[in-house]
Amino acid sequence: PPLVEYARSFFPIFLVVLLLRAFVVEPFRIPSGSMMPTLLVGDFILVNKFTYGIRLPVTKTKVIDINQPERGDVVVFRWPVNPRMDYIKRLVGLPGDTIRYRNKTLYVNGEPMQIEPVGQYNPVGSGMRALGSFEGRENLTGVEHSILVNPMSPDFGASCTFLGYQEIEVPEGHYMMVGDNRDDSNDGRCWGFVPQENLVGKAFFVWFSFDPERPGWIAWDRIGNLIH
Numbered sequence: 581p582p583l584v585e586y587a588r589s590f591f592p593i594f595l596v597v598l599l600l601r602a603f604v605v606e607p608f609r610i611p612s613g614s615m616m617p618t619l620l621v622g623d624f625i626l627v628n629k630f631t632y633g634i635r636l637p638v639t640k641t642k643v644i645d646i647n648q649p650e651r652g653d654v655v656v657f658r659w660p661v662n663p664r665m666d667y668i669k670r671l672v673g674l675p676g677d678t679i680r681y682r683n684k685t686l687y688v689n690g691e692p693m694q695i696e697p698v699g700q701y702n703p704v705g706s707g708m709r710a711l712g713s714f715e716g717r718e719n720l721t722g723v724e725h726s727i728l729v730n731p732m733s734p735d736f737g738a739s740c741t742f743l744g745y746q747e748i749e750v751p752e753g754h755y756m757m758v759g760d761n762r763d764d765s766n767d768g769r770c771w772g773f774v775p776q777e778n779l780v781g782k783a784f785f786v787w788f789s790f791d792p793e794r795p796g797w798i799a800w801d802r803i804g805n806l807i808h
Contacts, residue, residue, distance in 0.1 A: 604630055606781065608656060608666065613707045614765035615668060617715055617726045618654065619783075621706035622791030623802065625668075627656045629781040649674070649755060649779065651688075652723025654807050656780040657757065661771050668783060669767050672720060673756025680747040681736070681769055684729045684762060686718070687747070694719045701728055705794030709764060725808055730763040743769040755779075783807045 610623040619625065634644040649655065649671055659665045672686060673679040680687040687693070695716040703710040713728040742748075750756050754773035759765025768774065784807050789799040 604628075607787070608668070608783075610668065613703075613709055614759035614761050614767065615654070615670070616703070616707055616710055616728055616761045616764075617701060618670075618760045618807065619668070619786075620789065620791070620799070620802065622789055622794065622799075623786050624788040624790070625783050625807065626785040626787055627781040627783050631782045632779050649782075650723075651677075652720045652725065654783040655755075655757065655774075656783055657774050658778040658780060659771075660774055660778060663778065666780060667757070667767075669757035669759050669765070670720075670725070671755050672758045673750040673768075673773075675750050675752045675754060677750045677756070678747050679743070679750060679756050680745070681743055681758075682745050683735060684731075686720075686758065688721060690747075691721075693721070695727065695729075698726070705791040708793075710761060713761070713763070723808075726760065728761045728763070733763040736763050736765075736769065742772050 606627050606629055608625050608627055610619045610621055610625065613621050630644075631647050632649055633646050651671055651674055653671045654668065655671050656666055656668045659667045672688065678687075678689050685692050685695070695718050698715040698717060701710060701713045701715040703713070710728055710730075712732055713730045716727055716729065717724055718727045750773060753776045755776070757768045757774050759767045786802050786805040786807065789802040790797060791799070
């Protein structure tokens with residue numbers, strides 16, 4: 581029958597897509613502004629799923645070890661509080677690092693991460709919550725990237741029950757994840773470390789950007805951007 585013939589024709593395509601999604605690359609959509617200005621609400625991104633090792637789809641057991649996560653990576657992971665939810669943040673602390681956040685400055689192993697001021701940030705669309713924030717270029721032990729801070733907001737670290745103002749060591753097999761939008765990000769400063777087995781992959785590419793609250797809806801200038 582024609583239906584069977586169509587199924588036989590498309591099955592190899594479906595199988596290849598499923599295998600690629602499970603082991604190689606997976607698309608995600610950015611739902612919040614916690615990673616602004618690096619990622620905007622409505623960005624559609626691709627995540628490299630094999631860079632940290634190949635895992636079985638259901639059990640998440642690592643079967644092939646490839647690369648280790650590096651400080652500064654933008655990482656998708658399963659939220660430790662609710663593993664059914666995927667989060668995306670920047671990796672700022674490796675196992676054995678000491679992390680502290682005070683006066684809108686991140687400290688890694690006792691050293692403040694230097695921030696070069698860029699200027700006032702002009703948000704658009706769904707990112708208007710960042711109005712009043714200032715953009716800076718942070719040097720995260722050699723990895724430069726953009727962050728946002730809001731000088732009118734209380735120091736975010738003081739309101740988090742996990743990190744607060746204290747210095748904490750990242751335990752073995754865990755990582756500290758923090759959003760680039762430092763005063764509007766639900767991240768490791770609030771709920772702790774991410775276990776190694778919760779890592780999904782490294783974000784590397786913006787393939788589309790659509791936000792109905794943004795003028796024109798589509799940000800054409802963001803399509804094709806690499807994620808740093």
